[in-house]
Amino acid sequence: MTLLSVKNLDVSFKNGEGKYVPAVSGVSFDLEAGEILGIVGESGSGKSVTALSILKLLPYPKAIHSPKSAIYYTEGDLLTCSEDMLRSIRGKEIAYIFQEPMSSLNPLHTIGKQLIENIKIHSKISNKKAHLKAVSLLKQVEISNPEERMKAYPYELSGGQRQRVMIAMAISNRPKILIADEPTTALDVTIQMQIIDLLIKLCDEMNMAMVFISHNLRLVANIADKVCVMQAGKIVEQGDVREVFEHPKHSYTKKLLNSTMTSSKLSIQGQQTIMKAENLNVSYPLKKNLWGRVTKSLDALKNVCFSLYKGETLGIVGESGSGKTTLAMCLADLCKYDGEVFFDGINGKDVLDFHKKIQIVFQDPFNSLNPRMTVGQIVGEGLEVFERKLDKNQKYQRIIKILRDVELTESDFYKYPHEFSGGQRQRIAIARALIVNPEIIILDEPTSALDVTIQKQILTLLLRLQKEKNLSYIFISHDMHAVEVMSDRIAVMKDGEIVEVDSSWKILNEPHHKYTKKLIAASL
Secondary structure (H helix, E strand, O other): OEEEEEEEEEEEEEOOOOOEEEEEEEEEEEEEOOOEEEEEOOOOOOHHHHHHHHOOOOOOOOEEOOOOOEEEEOOEEOOOOOHHHHHHHEOOOEEEEOOOHHHHOOOOOOHHHHHHHHHHHHOOOOHHHHHHHHHHHHHHOOOOOHHHHOOOOHHHOOHHHHHHHHHHHHHOOOOOEEEEEOOOOOOOHHHHHHHHHHHHHHHHHHOOEEEEEOOOHHHHHHHOOEEEEEEOOEEEEEEEHHHHHHOOOOHHHHHHHOOOOOOOOOOOOOOOEEEEEEEEEEEEEEEEOOOOOEEEEEEEEEEEEEEEEOOOEEEEEOOOOOOHHHHHHHHOOOOOOEEEEEEOOEEHHHOOOHHHHEEEEOOOHHHHOOOOOOHHHHHHHHHHHHOOOOOHHHHHHHHHHHHHHOOOOHHHHHOOHHHOOHHHHHHHHHHHHHOOOOOEEEEEOOOOOOOHHHHHHHHHHHHHHHHHHOOEEEEEOOOHHHHHHHOOEEEEEEOOEEEEEEEHHHHHHOOOOHHHHHHHHHHO
8 A cells, every 4th residue: 555655745945145046857656555665865855855854844944745646546636735744744653863963852851851742742641751751762662770860861872762752752652653864874794784773673663654764775775665766856766675775777876886895905014103092991980979979980991902014094983872973082192081192102101292193083974073164274273283384385285285185176166165065065174184294194984975976986095195104094983885995904893992903804704702792683
């Protein structure tokens, strides 16, 4: 039985000049009861705009639909029905899970309060019954200690736990359709598979249909029955997921499926050690007594030791909370730690230009780039600190050269971050790190927020820059494929410790530690 039918959907947005620019054109697909439909495509292809149109969540009247557009649900057109009818459908019959749960959850309210509020909007039940139902929902989405978690705030939960809370909210009224918009993008591989398994289980138990939006083709292949491939606002190919992925007909589908890289790196052995970490420890206080003495703490790093060779890439992998980012912050001297970090044989804390030689590129370029500064100001900021003797023209020429190195143009100098795509913003972040001629760059999840084709471009760029400038990388990621492409050696972290370190090939093909085996199994 057809549950949802999208017919000739057009979406246009009004630009600054008052003209309407098309974002989605002629999109049509059907969703059957109990079916999982995957929608794939690059950023800007129209995936999310299509999904948001189903519940009319676009910024109207800046967004408009053409008269021929229709979205039929239970014999009515959602695009023309009354606002009262839409309110009765949103969250009750059709639910939506957004990409970033931290942005979707209210940081000022507990998880329990938000769940109960969501339940009571569509159900006339007492607070006590709503509380019991909320606890039951947390159990259903497999959150441990649900009664305790009801009292927690969003920031006290991990990314995977927050996404489970969002799923609990979405299924609280037993919807017929669940729209999941990139629900696993920022999660590590083991948590990704847990969330996918949970969604499949809930769809089976509740006979619920799902629209699953993702740029991760592997996930879509694992979860979907049918798939729609979107490019530039149009569906260029759709059909049975196995048929489309095994026998693609459209050139764009073939391009997406071929957007994977194979590693051409050789392990670097017997080379100069450029960085060495010895017995790194980081502990965060969780509770203090009346006199300010710490009574409970979290050990984020425990006696971490490793070496990095000149020209090498050391991959760091592990689940959320394993200590990867804390390690990166220590190595960049951005947090307090016990232990020693040696750079070129000298204690990092004693090196005057330590921050010049070791730079960092963060996960989300949109949040790490100052929106009030131009690209020229952002990239040239390091020169103001470390190269003060350069005159204005010399600084300009240095910045332009670096922009060209990362495949941006001279005209980008005067633009602002919001004028660029995600991949271009990451190129700006890389240029900012390169401007002071570092020897080591720490890459903290540099491609996790990017779609597959842009990921390939950024990884190719990083490999080229490493070869040209003889850079050493510390590459932190939950994407095992990206780690395989980039790394000479891989260190596996769990609960603040390095449990295994070896050549990339040995870690991926002959792992010894059971946790490493679990990570690799989850990434297949």
